[in-house]
Amino acid sequence: MAGKTLYDKLFEAHLVRQNDDGSSLIYIDRQVLHEVTSPQAFEGLRLAGRQPWRIDANIATPDHNVPTTERSGGVDEIVDPVSKIQVKTLDANCDEFGILEFKMNDQRQGIVHVMAPEQGAILPGVTAVCGDSHTATLGALGALAHGVGTSEVEHVLATQCLITKKMKNMLVRVDGELGAGVTPKDVVLHVIGVIGTAGGTGYAIEFGGDVFRNMSMEGRMTVCNMAIEAGARVGLVSVDQITLDYVNGRTYAPKGEQWDQAVAAWKGLVSDDDAEFDEVVVINGADIAPQVTWGTSPEMVVSVNDTVPNPANESDQVKIDGINRALEYMGLQADQNITDIKLDRVFIGSCTNSRIEDLRSAAEVVKGRKVADNIIQALVVPGSGLVKEQAEAEGLDKIFTEAGLEWREPGCSMCLAMNPDKLGAGEHCASTSNRNFEGRQGFGGRTHLVSPAMAAAAAIAGHFVDVRDFVKQ
Amino acid sequence: MKKFTTMTGIAAPLDRANVDTDMIIPKQFLKSIKRSGFGPNLFDELRYLDEGQPDQDCSGRPLNEEFVLNKPRYKGTSVLLARENFGCGSSREHAPWALEDFGIRVVIAPSFAEIFFNNCFKNGLLPIVLSEAQVDQLFKEVEANEGYELTVDLENQKVVTPSGDELAFEVDDFRKHCLLNGLDDIGLTLQYADDIKAYEAKARQQSPWLFDAIK
Numbered sequence: 001m002a003g004k005t006l007y008d009k010l011f012e013a014h015l016v017r018q019n020d021d022g023s024s025l026i027y028i029d030r031q032v033l034h035e036v037t038s039p040q041a042f043e044g045l046r047l048a049g050r051q052p053w054r055i056d057a058n059i060a061t062p063d064h065n066v067p068t069t070e071r072s073g074g075v076d077e078i079v080d081p082v083s084k085i086q087v088k089t090l091d092a093n094c095d096e097f098g099i100l101e102f103k104m105n106d107q108r109q110g111i112v113h114v115m116a117p118e119q120g121a122i123l124p125g126v127t128a129v130c131g132d133s134h135t136a137t138l139g140a141l142g143a144l145a146h147g148v149g150t151s152e153v154e155h156v157l158a159t160q161c162l163i164t165k166k167m168k169n170m171l172v173r174v175d176g177e178l179g180a181g182v183t184p185k186d187v188v189l190h191v192i193g194v195i196g197t198a199g200g201t202g203y204a205i206e207f208g209g210d211v212f213r214n215m216s217m218e219g220r221m222t223v224c225n226m227a228i229e230a231g232a233r234v235g236l237v238s239v240d241q242i243t244l245d246y247v248n249g250r251t252y253a254p255k256g257e258q259w260d261q262a263v264a265a266w267k268g269l270v271s272d273d274d275a276e277f278d279e280v281v282v283i284n285g286a287d288i289a290p291q292v293t294w295g296t297s298p299e300m301v302v303s304v305n306d307t308v309p310n311p312a313n314e315s316d317q318v319k320i321d322g323i324n325r326a327l328e329y330m331g332l333q334a335d336q337n338i339t340d341i342k343l344d345r346v347f348i349g350s351c352t353n354s355r356i357e358d359l360r361s362a363a364e365v366v367k368g369r370k371v372a373d374n375i376i377q378a379l380v381v382p383g384s385g386l387v388k389e390q391a392e393a394e395g396l397d398k399i400f401t402e403a404g405l406e407w408r409e410p411g412c413s414m415c416l417a418m419n420p421d422k423l424g425a426g427e428h429c430a431s432t433s434n435r436n437f438e439g440r441q442g443f444g445g446r447t448h449l450v451s452p453a454m455a456a457a458a459a460i461a462g463h464f465v466d467v468r469d470f471v472k473q
Numbered sequence: 474m475k476k477f478t479t480m481t482g483i484a485a486p487l488d489r490a491n492v493d494t495d496m497i498i499p500k501q502f503l504k505s506i507k508r509s510g511f512g513p514n515l516f517d518e519l520r521y522l523d524e525g526q527p528d529q530d531c532s533g534r535p536l537n538e539e540f541v542l543n544k545p546r547y548k549g550t551s552v553l554l555a556r557e558n559f560g561c562g563s564s565r566e567h568a569p570w571a572l573e574d575f576g577i578r579v580v581i582a583p584s585f586a587e588i589f590f591n592n593c594f595k596n597g598l599l600p601i602v603l604s605e606a607q608v609d610q611l612f613k614e615v616e617a618n619e620g621y622e623l624t625v626d627l628e629n630q631k632v633v634t635p636s637g638d639e640l641a642f643e644v645d646d647f648r649k650h651c652l653l654n655g656l657d658d659i660g661l662t663l664q665y666a667d668d669i670k671a672y673e674a675k676a677r678q679q680s681p682w683l684f685d686a687i688k
Contacts, residue, residue: 016665016668016669016672017665017668019647021645021646021647021650022645022646022647023645023647025662025665025668025669027669027672027673027676029676029683036503036504036565037503037564037565037566039506040506040507040508040566043506043508048657048659050659053669055688056684056685056686056687056688057687058687059687064503065504080504082504082505082527082528083504085504085506086504086506089506100687100688121687123682123683125680126683131564131566132563132564133562133563133564133588146588147564147588148564148588148591149564149565149566149569149588149591149592149595150508150566151566151592151595151596152591152592152595154659155658155659155662158659158662158663159659159662159663159666159669160669160673161662161665161669163647163658163662165645197491197558197561198491198557198558198561198584198586201558201584201586201587202587228562231558231561231586231587233587233588252686252687253682254682254686258681258682259682261681261682262680262682265679265680297491297493318490318556318557319490321488321489321490322489322490322491325489416495416500416563417500418500418501418503418504435493435495435562435563437493437495437496437562438495438496438518439495439496439499439518440495440500443499443518443524444524
């Protein structure tokens with residue numbers, strides 16, 4: 001009999017019941033809550049007269065709506081009245097049910113997918129959900145984590161379980177080593193370019209191979225975060241010493257004797273050598289260059305030294321229409337150089353790239369340089385209050401502000417522009433976020449997804465440049 | 474949840490691949506803490522020429538006459554025909570809420586993103602996967618015939634065209650059962666409360682660090 005994949009093991013370990021109709025009831029160890037997708041779930045509980053099954057499985061923080069400018073005045077001073085109601089509603093719901101919440105001005109507040117692992121609330125081997133598709137991030141810890149809709153948020157609150165079906169297994173193996181200046185973000189954008197935005201639909205993707213084995217936890221989180229942009233709800237990396245070192249000592253991680261017990265259990269959280277995957281994709285790490293998306297889907301991605309695709313080279317009509325529509329929306333010409341795309345704004349942040357390593361990598365590029373005159377705004381938004389504190393202790397905030405970038409308070413910010421940070425119509429943005437959909441960062445805004453180092457280099461140059469050349473100057 | 478048994482309604486062709494949930498309902502409308510009222514903002518950026526604001530009266534906004542759902546012949550649409558990977562991106566359940574509030578009960582596409590697909594079933598909305606060739610054929614027929622209606626019969630798992638062609642589709646037994654009867658799946662899961670408690674007791678022994686830690 002073939003061995004098991006990490007996903008198989010995690011799924012089977014959480015199986016509560018196999019139903020006759022083929023669906024499975026699986027136990028959910030952790031739920032992370034934020035203000036946008038939870039109010040209707042709490043309301044549903046109240047209307048049905050239900051209580052949360054288990055309070056200590058939940059952790060909450062507001063992130064999508066919070067302003068990233070000075071906010072010491074608290075929630076009452078959130079200017080947008082609708083945002084204010086939503087943040088207040090989360091606070092009230094967590095208070096009512098006794099759920100641990102890091103409120104807006106708590107030092108531990110941050111983007112859910114940055115905050116939860118940082119606190120040790122997500123551990124190897126757990127199942128975790130959140131009403132947010134980027135919950136895939138948490139799979140970097142060897143946890144089975146994925147996004148759910150609000151009805152399922154309510155279902156998990158009420159039952160601690162999810163009705164689900166087992167996914168298929170895909171292995172994305174990146175062998176060898178990455179070139180200098182090539183980051184985890186470039187790896188995942190490249191992977192999405194290879195398998196397509198729906199290539200992972202129905203699969204849990206495990207990221208394996210030397211490149212991921214040698215990658216930091218922050219990098220693994222960046223990669224798993226964007227599994228959903230390849231259509232896979234789940235991204236996974238097996239547990240190793242890097243995982244254990246990351247988790248050890250975090251607030252809600254086990255301590256003492258329990259730590260030893262946990263480590264012994266977690267060591268088995270790897271795919272067996274003879275595990276069978278339904279699909280295997282192999283990429284050579286050395287072939288990956290810094291990536292830039294040119295279009296309106298994350299699969300519309302090329303290397304920085306490439307040109308914008310020409311629909312004349314495609315044969316499929318739906319694809320041709322898609323390329324033409326994207327070119328028009330993005331205001332680009334087929335075959336133009338990526339490095340000729342002029343930028344208006346730069347955004348460094350989001351659950352994909354707002355951890356300390358991301359900020360260090362961007363700071364290294366802008367240090368001693370100045371943001372180009374054509375850049376209206378360059379934002380740096382740390383992923384949590386603790387990331388912000390760490391960055392300030394390292395002097396990164398000074399490097400950014402001296403270079404002309406703005407240093408902000410933590411939150412989702414311009415990744416989806418639910419707060420005041422947004423693009424104007426027609427503006428091009430080099431963004432370290434995860435989605436380049438039409439209007440995502442603001443009505444008519446044009447998003448190009450890149451790594452923090454590439455965004456930083458673009459801020460200085462005013463257009464895309466190959467960060468590998470740039471840092472040599 | 475609203476039951477879904479059989480329905481017949483106008484079909485409209487939304488001819489683009491990878492329609493994401495940001496497109497279905499843009500972020501500014503997610504600030505609502507309600508489940509209803511999203512219909513007027515369904516496909517807001519495609520449907521109107523201006524930028525929509527939450528709580529705005531949409532009746533006087535400039536319409537994009539080119540957008541399929543604004544064309545008079547598709548007034549009252551309840552079946553949306555779409556291309557591959559419909560509903561990709563954000564997990565926002567506001568997307569099916571907006572479709573449902575607008576009056577859409579069925580979306581037919583060659584493939585769907587999973588979270589969206591799953592969210593539909595929680596809201597009385599039926600997503601149907603047909604082959605690319607079948608969807609292509611439906612696109613051609615609906616575009617050629619004004620007033621084109623499709624009948625969707627969930628019990629017998631078939632889509633029936635005006636000419637009487639029957640297109641069979643797959644649906645999970647559990648989801649079908651819930652939709653046909655308008656069942657709340659939380660109530661169903663709570664019937665297994667003893668199984669959940671038994672699982673928990675075992676987990677508490679095996680992984681005690683997962684309990685009583687977060688408070």
